[in-house]
Amino acid sequence: MKKQITSIAFSALFLSAGVFFTGCSKEDDKPEAPRTFENGVFVTNEGQFQKGNGAVSFINKQNNEVERDIFMTKNNRPLGDVVQSMTVHNGKAYVVVNNSEKIEIADAGTFKEAGSINGLKMPRYAVGLNNKLYVTEWVSYGVNGRVSVIDLASNTVSKTITVGQLPEKVLLLNNKLYVVNNGENTVSVINTATDAVENTLVVGDSPNSLAVDAASNLWVLCGGKKVYGGAPDYALDLNASTAGSLVKINGNAVENTFTFTSKADMPGNLAMNTAKTKLYYNAENKFYQMETSASALPTTTFINRNFSGVGIDPATNTIYGAVTTSFSANGKVIRYNTSGAALDSFTVAIGPNNFLFR
Amino acid sequence: MRCVSFLSLLFCGVLPAFAQQADSLGGRKLREVEIVARKPEVFAAGSRHTPIDSAFLKNNNAGSLADILQNATAVYIKSYGIASVSFRGTTASQTAVLWNGFNINLPALGQTDFSIIPANSLGSIHLQHGSAGSNFGSSAIGGAVLLSSNTDIKPGLSLNVQQDFGSFGRYFTQIGGSYGFKKANVDASIFRTEAKNNFPFINTFKFGKPAEKQENAATEQAGFTANASWKATDNSRFFFRNWFTSSNFQAQPGMIAANTHARNQNRNLRSMAEWNYRSGWGNTSLKAAYFHDFMQYQDDNLQPADTDIKTYQIQAEQAFIFREKLNINLGAHAQYFAGKVDGYSQPVNEWRNSVFALLRYDLFETLHLNLNWRQAFVQGFNPPPAPTFGLSYAFLNRAKNTLSWKGNITRGYRVPTLNDRYWPPGNENLKPEESWNYETGLVHQFTQNQLTTETELTVYALRVDDWIQWLPSAKDASKWVPVNLKKVHAGGLEFSGKITYHFSDWHLKLNGNYAYTRSVQKATYLISDEPLNRQLVYTPLHTASALAGLGYKTWFLNLNGSFTGERFADAENEIALPAYMLFNVSGSKALQAGKCRFQVIGQINNLTNTVYQNLQYYARPGRNYNLSLRFELN
Numbered sequence: 007m008k009k010q011i012t013s014i015a016f017s018a019l020f021l022s023a024g025v026f027f028t029g030c031s032k033e034d035d036k037p038e039a040p041r042t043f044e045n046g047v048f049v050t051n052e053g054q055f056q057k058g059n060g061a062v063s064f065i066n067k068q069n070n071e072v073e074r075d076i077f078m079t080k081n082n083r084p085l086g087d088v089v090q091s092m093t094v095h096n097g098k099a100y101v102v103v104n105n106s107e108k109i110e111i112a113d114a115g116t117f118k119e120a121g122s123i124n125g126l127k128m129p130r131y132a133v134g135l136n137n138k139l140y141v142t143e144w145v146s147y148g149v150n151g152r153v154s155v156i157d158l159a160s161n162t163v164s165k166t167i168t169v170g171q172l173p174e175k176v177l178l179l180n181n182k183l184y185v186v187n188n189g190e191n192t193v194s195v196i197n198t199a200t201d202a203v204e205n206t207l208v209v210g211d212s213p214n215s216l217a218v219d220a221a222s223n224l225w226v227l228c229g230g231k232k233v234y235g236g237a238p239d240y241a242l243d244l245n246a247s248t249a250g251s252l253v254k255i256n257g258n259a260v261e262n263t264f265t266f267t268s269k270a271d272m273p274g275n276l277a278m279n280t281a282k283t284k285l286y287y288n289a290e291n292k293f294y295q296m297e298t299s300a301s302a303l304p305t306t307t308f309i310n311r312n313f314s315g316v317g318i319d320p321a322t323n324t325i326y327g328a329v330t331t332s333f334s335a336n337g338k339v340i341r342y343n344t345s346g347a348a349l350d351s352f353t354v355a356i357g358p359n360n361f362l363f364r
Numbered sequence: 365m366r367c368v369s370f371l372s373l374l375f376c377g378v379l380p381a382f383a384q385q386a387d388s389l390g391g392r393k394l395r396e397v398e399i400v401a402r403k404p405e406v407f408a409a410g411s412r413h414t415p416i417d418s419a420f421l422k423n424n425n426a427g428s429l430a431d432i433l434q435n436a437t438a439v440y441i442k443s444y445g446i447a448s449v450s451f452r453g454t455t456a457s458q459t460a461v462l463w464n465g466f467n468i469n470l471p472a473l474g475q476t477d478f479s480i481i482p483a484n485s486l487g488s489i490h491l492q493h494g495s496a497g498s499n500f501g502s503s504a505i506g507g508a509v510l511l512s513s514n515t516d517i518k519p520g521l522s523l524n525v526q527q528d529f530g531s532f533g534r535y536f537t538q539i540g541g542s543y544g545f546k547k548a549n550v551d552a553s554i555f556r557t558e559a560k561n562n563f564p565f566i567n568t569f570k571f572g573k574p575a576e577k578q579e580n581a582a583t584e585q586a587g588f589t590a591n592a593s594w595k596a597t598d599n600s601r602f603f604f605r606n607w608f609t610s611s612n613f614q615a616q617p618g619m620i621a622a623n624t625h626a627r628n629q630n631r632n633l634r635s636m637a638e639w640n641y642r643s644g645w646g647n648t649s650l651k652a653a654y655f656h657d658f659m660q661y662q663d664d665n666l667q668p669a670d671t672d673i674k675t676y677q678i679q680a681e682q683a684f685i686f687r688e689k690l691n692i693n694l695g696a697h698a699q700y701f702a703g704k705v706d707g708y709s710q711p712v713n714e715w716r717n718s719v720f721a722l723l724r725y726d727l728f729e730t731l732h733l734n735l736n737w738r739q740a741f742v743q744g745f746n747p748p749p750a751p752t753f754g755l756s757y758a759f760l761n762r763a764k765n766t767l768s769w770k771g772n773i774t775r776g777y778r779v780p781t782l783n784d785r786y787w788p789p790g791n792e793n794l795k796p797e798e799s800w801n802y803e804t805g806l807v808h809q810f811t812q813n814q815l816t817t818e819t820e821l822t823v824y825a826l827r828v829d830d831w832i833q834w835l836p837s838a839k840d841a842s843k844w845v846p847v848n849l850k851k852v853h854a855g856g857l858e859f860s861g862k863i864t865y866h867f868s869d870w871h872l873k874l875n876g877n878y879a880y881t882r883s884v885q886k887a888t889y890l891i892s893d894e895p896l897n898r899q900l901v902y903t904p905l906h907t908a909s910a911l912a913g914l915g916y917k918t919w920f921l922n923l924n925g926s927f928t929g930e931r932f933a934d935a936e937n938e939i940a941l942p943a944y945m946l947f948n949v950s951g952s953k954a955l956q957a958g959k960c961r962f963q964v965i966g967q968i969n970n971l972t973n974t975v976y977q978n979l980q981y982y983a984r985p986g987r988n989y990n991l992s993l994r995f996e997l998n
Contacts, residue, residue, distance in 0.1 A: 058569075058620035058981040059934065074938075083569045084981070087621040107622035110571070122571040128665065146665055234788065241789075272840070291838075314841065332835050334901070335893035335935040356934075 042115040043076065044364055047317070047326065048099070050089050052357035054333040055105065060089030061355035062101060062117075065339065072352045074336070077101070077110065080117045085110055091360045095134025096158075102129045102141065109141065111161065114364070123161045126154060133176050133183070134158070135198055140183055142173035153185060153194075155201050165201050169194040177216050179224065186213035186226060193226055195258070205258055210251030210265075215276035219298045220283055224255040227287055229272035244269050250289065252276075252296075252303065264303045275316040279323050279344075286325065288312055293327065295346070308346045317361025324349070328358035407693070407722040409734035410754030410772035411496035411803060412822045412858055416489040417875065420911060423922065423950065423965060426528045426536040426557065426992060429486070429509075430478035435924050435948065437491060438858065438877035438907045439507070444982040445581060445616040446628075447479040451493055451507030452826050453854035453883020453903045458505035458778060458797070460497050463634060464512055464605060465679070466653045467501055471701050472671045474503065474781030480611040480630055484538055484555055485589050487514030493858060494824055495776030495801035498750045499736045501697065501718060502779045505799045505828055506854075513591055513605045517542050517549035523997040524553075531988035533560030533582075548594045556586040561616070563985035565975075569619045578983055579623050581616035585609060603638040615663075618981040626663035632656070646683040646691075653677040673703035673782070693722040701782060708786045716779060717741045730758035730768075740779065747777040747796035756807075764812050770822075771804040784832060784846040791845045799828045805858075814866040819859075826854040826883075835892060847890055852900065854883035873913040880906060894935040902979075904929035906943070918954040923947065933980040944976035965992040 046066045053060030061075035062085065077085045086106030093100050099114040100123075109123040109132065128144035139156040151173040157164040171189025178184075182204075183196040193213060195205040210228030217225045233246035250273040252264040266273055266289060273289035285296045286308070293309035293316075314337065315328035325342040337358045341349040405413045416436050424432055430447030433439055442448050448456030461468050461476040469476050490510040497508025521543050528536035540553025561581035567574050587609035594602045608631075615626035636653035655675040662668040681695035699716040718740040725733045736752035752774040760767035778797040785794070805822035830848035837843040856879060863874040883900045899905065906929030913922045925947045933939040950967035966989075973987040 056618065056621060057933070058618050059939070084620055086569075087618065105621050119571055312841075330836070330841070332892040332894065334833070335895070337893065 043117055044115065046364055047319070048092060048094075048362040048364065049326075049328070049339060049354050049358050050092050050101070050315075050360045050362075051337065051355035052088050052090065052104075052333070052359050054356055055088060058084050058087045058106075059356055060085050060087060060103065062089065062092060062099075063354040063358070064117075065352055065354075070350070070352070072354060074353075074355050076117045077112060077119075080112070081119045083119075090129070091131045092362055093132045093134060093139075094362060094364070095139065100132050100134065100139060102132050104129060109139075109156075121161050123156055123163075125163065127152075129154075130173065131175050133178055135178060135183075138164075138198075138201075140176060140196075140198075142169075142176055142185055144172050147172075147189075151187065151189070153183070153196060167196055167201060167203060169196075169203060170206070174213075175215050177218060177224070179218055179222065184216060184224060186216055188212050188214055188229075191228070193224075193255075207255060207258060207260070209253040209255075209260065210263065211248045212250075212272070213253075214272075214274050215287075217276050217278040217285065218282065219278065219285075220281065221298075223261070223298070225276060225278075225285060225298075226253045226255065227251075227273055227276035228253060229274055230266070230269065232270075232272065242270050252285075252287070266303065275313055277316045277318050277325075279318055280320045286316060286318065288316070293346075309342055309348075311340070314357065315359040315361065317363065319363050321363070326361050328354075328361070330357045330359075333357050405490070405492070406691070407499050407724055407734055407736055408492060408496040408752070408754060408772070409724065409732045410756050410770040411774070412493035412805065412820070412824075414491040414493070414860065414877070416491070417873075417911065418488060419873075419913070420922075421483060421486065421489060423952070425484040425538075426526070426990070427483050428479045429481035429483055429489070429511075432483050432489065433478065433491075433509075435909060435926055436875075436877075436911060438860075438879035438909055439491065440879075440881070440902075440904055440907050440928070441478070442902055442979055443479065444618075444979040445479065445613065446477050448475060449478055449509060450903075451491075452824065452856065453852070453881045453900060454506030454826070454828060457781065458503065458799075458828070460500060460502070460504035460508040462497075462500055462508060462510050463607070464636060464638070465500065465651065466634075466636065466655075466677055467503065468511075468632075468634060468655065469503060470657050470659065470671070471673050471675060471703065472659075472705055472782045474778075474784070476509075477630070479583075480585065480609065480613065480632075481511075482555065482557070482585065482587060482609060484553070485513075485587065485607055485609070486511050488512045493822070494772070494803055494826065495750075495774040495799050496752060496754070496772055498774055498776040499720065499722060499738060499752055501738070502716070502740065502747070502777060502796075505776045505778050505797060506826070513589065513607070514551065515593075517544045517551055517593075518998065519544040519546075521997070524995065526992065526994045528557075528990055528992040530559070530990040532563050532985060533558070534990070535559075536992075547596075548592065550590075550592045552588065552590040554586075554588040556584075558582070558584045561985070563983070563988070565619075565983040565986070567619050567983075569981060576983075578616065578985075580614045580625055580627075583611070583613045585611040585613075599642040601640050603636075603640075605634075605636050605638075607634045608632065616982060618979075619983055620981045624663040624665055626661070629658075629660045631658040646685045649679075649681045649683070649695075651677075651679045651681075667706075669706045671703070671705045673701055673705070676700045676702075689726045691722075691724040693720075695720050695722075703782055705782065705786070707788075708782075709788070712782060712786050714782065714785070715741075715743045730761050732756050734772075740777065742779050742796075744785075745795065747779055748775065748798050750775045750777055764810055766807075766809045768807045769804070770807060772801070773803075774801045775799065776801060778832075780832060780846065787846075789837065789840075789843055789845060791847060793848075794832065794846055795830050795848050797828060797830050797832055797848075799826060801826050816862075816864050818862045820861075822858045824854075824856060824858070828852045828854070833892070835890065849888060849890055849892055850885050850894075851887040851889075852883060853886045854881065856881040856883075869917045871913075871915045873911070873915075875911040876908070877910070878906070878908040898935065898937040899932055901933060901935055902931050904931040904943070906930075918956070920952045920954075922950045922952075924949070928978070939980070941977060941980055944974055945972075946974060946976070947971040959998050961996040961998070963992075963994040963996075965994070966990075967992070 049063040051061045086103035088104035090102045090104040094114045099112045101110045111121040130142045132141045153167045155165040170187025174188045185194040193207040197204040211231035212229040228251045230248045230250035233243045235243040247269045249269045250266040254262040275288045277286040291312040292307045295308040313327040314330040317326040330337040340351040434441045457474040492508040497504030523541040526538040536557040538555035542551030590606045592604045611630045633656040638651045641648040659671040679697040684692045720738040723735045734754040738750040754772035756770040758768040776799040803824035810817045831850045833849040834844045859878045865872040908927040930943045952965040954963040
């Protein structure tokens with residue numbers, strides 16, 4: 007891949023008035039042996055907005071090697087602008103590329119390109135079911151978002167379902183699709199048999215992530231509404247803002263709401279361990295662990311770090327925390343054991359945000 | 365004026381400092397010259413200075429300033445609809461752009477989009493490399509682009525009409541005229557240009573590599589210039605200059621991004637008045653300027669965002685000349701911004717003032733010394749003082765050959781932009797950027813009969829500290845704040861060569877520029893993950909341009925090449941964009957009938973139909989054509 011100018015010769019005009027650049031040649035692209043992406047972790051990396059440098063990295067769990075941009079390596083072209091998330095369904099990887107308004111499809115084992123789904127409006131997250139793929143799309147700001155149903159036989163949109171504003175993460179549970187609407191305070195519940203919204207649950211302001219526990223309760227983490235005041239300091243308007251909350255839903259009813267103390271903070275990155283008994287999330291730039299049976303939010307810090315994305319390995323319960331300090335340099339992933347001690351770290355691409363375990 | 369043209373033949377672009385030296389030696393004959401504004405290079409002895417060939421500027425007047433600089437210099441132009449210019453491994457916002465001595469960088473962004481500066485509005489263009497442009501004020505860290513209005517007005521009436529037709533729906537129309545009285549000149553021109561820019565390309569970055577036509581890259585622009593000068597008395601002269609452009613540019617999406625129908629509208633009015641008065645003391649100059657910059661950005665996902673800023677400036681400068689050897693200029697400059705910017709949530713006002721003292725001592729005919737000092741005062745915080753020391757010494761000074769050694773040390777500074785200062789939540793600890801620029805070099809000039817050559821080699825080291833960059837806020841990653849992030853060391857060399865040769869009806873002109881630029885981050889003051897000691901993003905090690913012109917009577921043929929070396933798209937230096945070369949060729953024929961002159965210019969751009977990317981993933985047009993029809997009445 008690496009291209010080099012092997013020689014550039016300049017001879018100035020006053021010396022010779024002829025051609026004064028010669029010899030730009032490129033090294034041939036070296037063919038690489040086919041590799042499969044198994045027993046490892048896919049990391050989606052947003053990349054810098056408008057730069058088209060989003061990537062899917064792969065951390066090989068056997069030898070701890072990282073391939074920074076596997077789509078580029080395998081297909082000699084970039085994924086696109088703002089790689090938001092990915093899902094694997096029926097052996098195919100569906101990578102949601104937000105600002106390219108598309109989903110790139112690749113073989114999940116080889117990451118060789120296998121098509122693309124176009125015409126999406128600000129797509130965010132996707133999940134597959136049978137021969138369908140559900141994709142949340144913001145569409146625009148200040149309007150209702152939608153969930154597009156993709157027919158995977160033709161890779162085209164077969165139906166769109168209007169949901170709340172800024173629909174984000176999705177979760178499939180008992181043939182129902184739960185969609186958090188980050189621009190408001192609701193979760194849309196879509197019946198996957200009819201592909202219609204059958205219920206809208208009211209949660210806290212700005213839900214951003216969700217998880218299901220061992221007893222099939224749905225947990226929804228809400229960031230809280232943030233309203234900023236005017237000049238001169240543009241401070242957060244605490245009267246108009248609301249604190250974040252963690253909402254436990256049993257069936258279609260809110261069973262419990264744990265409200266955070268800070269109105270300034272935006273909790274996020276809700277994750278669940280394999281046994282579905284422990285919740286994890288970020289709040290106040292720290293990372294917390296909470297038993298699903300707890301009666302209050304934890305007060306002791308589990309890991310003293312903020313993450314731009316969190317994943318928990320279903321095989322080992324190892325915690326993967328993504329760290330993004332700027333969008334002008336590669337980010338990293340830090341691994342922690344089940345007691346929150348750091349194990350090791352890997353450099354991935356710019357703006358790591360989501361994990362997918364294989 | 366005769367002496368000036370003689371001098372420009374001798375020294376133009378090689379060591380402009382000589383020009384002033386000879387001016388003062390030339391004495392009374394040059395009074396007419398003295399009364400116009402001081403030349404930018406006079407107080408930048410020993411620094412590198414590049415004038416743009418005026419014939420090249422005139423032939424390519426239908427393009428933008430970005431096109432001119434791309435083809436005629438070795439500075440790096442980043443171009444993707446918007447175009448920015450960077451010198452010596454710095455960034456676009458570390459480049460000062462001055463129009464008749466006043467900085468025209470957009471105050472909110474702190475930089476200039478060179479794609480919306482029409483070349484036809486400019487009388488001359490000079491580049492000041494390095495921080496030496498700091499004697500004009502803020503932002504000249506890497507260099508300065510000095511633009512001047514047309515001052516060469518002939519007596520009597522002249523008219524000109526121009527119509528261009530180009531590929532991809534490109535049209536350019538201009539009508540201008542001037543009238544020179546005994547004591548006054550007036551000139552005015554209006555123009556309009558548009559381009560569809562719907563060029564075809566293969567999108568190798570999409571599944572199936574489809575053939576596409578570029579979408580959302582159309583441009584429209586119109587504007588006028590109107591200037592007047594009045595010689596009130598033998599010792600006193602007034603200038604009035606006005607320049608307006610209105611641009612409506614679609615923002616070309618990258619090959620990987622969705623078309624969100626982004627569009628940028630700019631309206632820029634620049635007006636200034638200047639009074640020059642000569643007394644026994646020397647020259648007095650008073651200048652006042654009013655700029656109104658309006659910008660509106662919009663796309664499918666955003667409400668239109670307006671930036672509306674009025675800038676008021678006044679500058680007073682007194683030149684003292686002692687025994688025609690020592691020049692001392694003392695001056696003060698005041699600048700006031702009144703801005704309404706969507707995103708600041710309240711109007712902002714800010715004063716930026718400075719005082720300066722400029723000294724030039726022509727100790728001998730061959731030795732010139734220069735010492736400047738400037739101190740800016742900015743509401744809320746003050747940048748460091750900006751001294752300059754420069755010298756040039758012609759150690760070989762023969763009839764045919766002149767060889768000079770030059771050197772310059774300058775401290776430059778850049779006051780944060782209004783966005784840096786007022787975009788919420790902001791950073792109240794933000795400091796101005798500062799730089800130290802060290803350069804030295806040799807200048808050789810040779811004249812024999814009809815042949816002249818001019819060559820110049822400069823090496824430099826540039827140290828930039830408190831470099832400002834925007835990062836996600838530590839408190840809230842969704843909010844970005846400007847921080848004094850890093851220290852950057854740049855170094856390199858700049859070479860230029862020029863040959864002109866006249867032989868009966870033939871004339872030949874060859875011109876080449878090359879720059880080697882190394883620029884790396886040496887220290888970081890906050891964790892940004894950008895590695896140290898790697899070449900900064902989008903900073904090619906090698907850039908070059910060359911121009912060859914051959915004229916015979918009223919025929920002219922021009923070949924022009926530019927080379928952009930490999931550059932990295934990422935801070936880690938793992939993603940390298942391939943180098944590319946572009947060639948343009950043009951031919952022209954002029955017909956003169958009495959006072960009327962008719963000229964046809966045909967041009968082929970990207971002659972070799974090279975597929976290249978200037979910015980990663982942005983398509984660029986292949987081979988394209990332009991026809992220019994021009995009529996002049998003198």
